[in-house]
Amino acid sequence: MLSALRRVPFAVQVLLALVLGIALGIVARQMGGTTDDPNWLAVTLDTIGSTFVTLLRTIVPPLIILAVISSIASLRNVSNAARLAGQTLLWFAITALVAVAIGIGLGLFIRPGLNSGVDPSTAADPSTHGSWLAFLESLVPTNFLGLTASTSADDAGVLSTSLSFNALQLIVIAIAIGVAAVKVGKSAEPFLAFTQSALDIVLKVLWWVIRLAPLGTVGLLGNAVYSYGWTTIGALGKFTLAIYIGLALVLFVVYPVLARAHGLSVVKYFSGVWPAVQLGFVSRSSMGTMPVTQRVAESNFGVPRHYASFAVPFGATTKMDGCAAIYPAIAAIFVAQFFGVDLGITDYLLIVFVSVIGSAATAGTTGATVMLTLTLSTVGLPLEGVGLLLAVDPILDMGRTATNVAGQALIPAVVAKREGILDEERYNEPRGLGGFVAPEFRSAAELAADADRDASAAEDDSAGRKPASVTAP
Template sequence: MPSFSVQIVLGLVLGVLLGWVALSMGPVDGPDGETANWLTTTLDTIGSSFVTLLKAIVPPLVFTAIVASIANLRQVTNAARLAGQTLLWFAITSAISVSVGIGLGLLFQPGNASSLTPAEGSEPSGGGTWLDFLDGLIPGNYLGLGARTSLETGADGSASGASTSISFNVLQIVVIALVIGIAALKVGRKADPFIDLNRSALAVIQKVLWWVIRLAPLGTLGLIGNAIATYGWDLLAPLGTFALAIYTGLFVVLFVIYPIVLRSNGLKISSYFKGAWPAIQLAFVSRSSIGTLPVTQRVTERNLGVPREYASFAVPLAATTKMDGCASIYPAISAIFVAQIFGIDLSITDYLLIAFVSVVGSAATAGLTGALVMLTLTLSTLGLPLAGVGLLIAIDPILDMGRTAVNVAGQALVPTVVAKREGILDVEQYDSVNTEDLFVEDDTDADEVEDEVVAAPAAEERDLEPAR
């Protein structure tokens, strides 16, 4: 049986081949016009089903992991210090990333190199505002769930019904879990049955999670195959320079900036990429930081040596507020592109505003994470036409693959760096990543994980103090 990484690569290669086959088949005629062929539909179903399974496991995983981590920390002051360092490094890496984006935007001049005109743009139906932070932070219910109702229209344009979709807000779940975990600590021994139940639930959820993760090669096949079959590369022609600038920025941050951060903190670059690559790879094909969250948390703990007590808090928080691809590089270059298309000159103040929105805006839109939200927030802050968003939507899925990969890479990087600086990183584990068996969980390891979760440490003995 090939290793997990090899299975992922095989799924990626087969997905590319099937995607090109589906693309060559083209759409088919249906009663309502052209529809996707059977192969494209099959690839879409396989890929979307895998991401749906991953997202379904996120709410209980985040809640139980954070409550368990606080119960293990036992001292809120130590957690507060780690949280402060985490947010600081979020800001530092975001500031560097947006600087790269601004520099490449000025170098490539993507708007001047495009054949598009302002008349081809259109305003988005929704976007982000600075008030979204409070809406995203304050839970509307104890499950962090939300519902959205949309009207369905018939062929004549009249309303034919309504559909309601349920979603969850990871940031709200983080807040709820933090409050409940701290409350359980304050209650003391009376909360021990609840904490024990939470630990048992976490062990069960982790077992289910790994059943889902083992489907990743199949999910990769469907996701990358559907992306190629649906979008191809024809849409890149009028936005070629813009796309090149985006991917250059993503490459620089991932393979130049992050290695510099690692080396400056005494960490081996090769160990980081070996350890984090399964999550980065899955993020690229799934285009979902939230869907990749379980994998990101796993590689951060197991491959990179970050203590579970800290990783179970830092990684979910990063998945909602740490987006160097979507919130730094992309909106910076996009704002410059839109300004050039509409013939608007940007001043030094405008570039400083782009940097400010990048560093602070991720938190401000944490309840509505996504590149489109960050882009509309950036454009509205600068006073640029929101119609520019419509110019970029056509190739957004192609760009989103690279953006999400960089997002997830940063979400694993920051907890690793903070853990190293605080002296709590298992450096031996970090340096000894096995490239042939990165991600396979055998039965022995699963038993060890469950035993570790269920075995509750004494309240006065457990804390993430720096190594002496």
């Protein structure tokens, strides 16, 4: 049976997993159970899904550190490294500006906060808030590994401590180490060689985890259907509709137009970004999806590794058109309409400012709620309005995250194309619906061509020549 499963294309496995996950989630709902006492099928789905996400998140810290250090080492011979970083930030801001404009337009047109039927008693101030100070503080690593610890007590009073990592701090640490290694010079060569070797090992482990994506998809989507279903939309139907229309406009209109404007095939974009989009949708985690997003940018879109290993991790912490543009814009308008607060042109400009600049203030945190509180506090709207929207947040988070990762993969490809370093042959290579263009799935002829290109690049480096493909046209 395993041999037969291996013959099924990876993309088909994922699609089948999506269907199976929805079906099992519906079955689990029919079996009954509560949040405190779920049935055995619900527990099994939750365990499978959470285990897969845990595996992805486990590999993120070493991937960020090793990839960023290696990318800085690779960029030392690239004359336009600063320009690459600047172009990345610029296009992050441009797409965020378009997304928040769409969000404001939909909020004013659909008017989700009027006659919503939401129970005012559900209004509650959230436990976490976004702030500009928190963003500035998050830039300073608290320890070498960027780890934070939190202690909580269960109903029986038993204390447990959990560790988490701050992705932005990891990037800062890795940039410092990478720059220092480059400045040290020849004596740092063994360290850089070790870093590259370790990165190759981590990427191999990552591929083993990615191969589990169909199984993880069954668990994640099945548990989402069981836990939330679609009945929780209730009185927030107009709000949910506005959010998903906005996300659809960004994902299916803005991004394709941006790709086409830069001479990139829209069909290849959607087929290439599918692995990251589907995983982002079911996992609801840009950071958990980040390894897959980076693999999409490199293997499917042809973005050079030295650039993708910087742009994708950075985008996973700050490039959130779903969570930081569409959602806070419509949600802020909903809260204003619900509480009868009239917004002026200055308020809308503040919403735009926070969405374009402020998404970095959520780096290293759980994004959308923190971003919403930052927006509401900046505009002067009651933070208690956040509690009104919590009932549908898990359902919205699936679409938000899928949109986030689609943009996080596209912008590096756009910038690479503008700078003349995109491997367009790789971008346009044939692939199945949503399949990866990667060594595990490519022909011997394609592997030989890649080996020739790598050998040629190595000869250029050893001779002290800069490859022509990395210079701006």
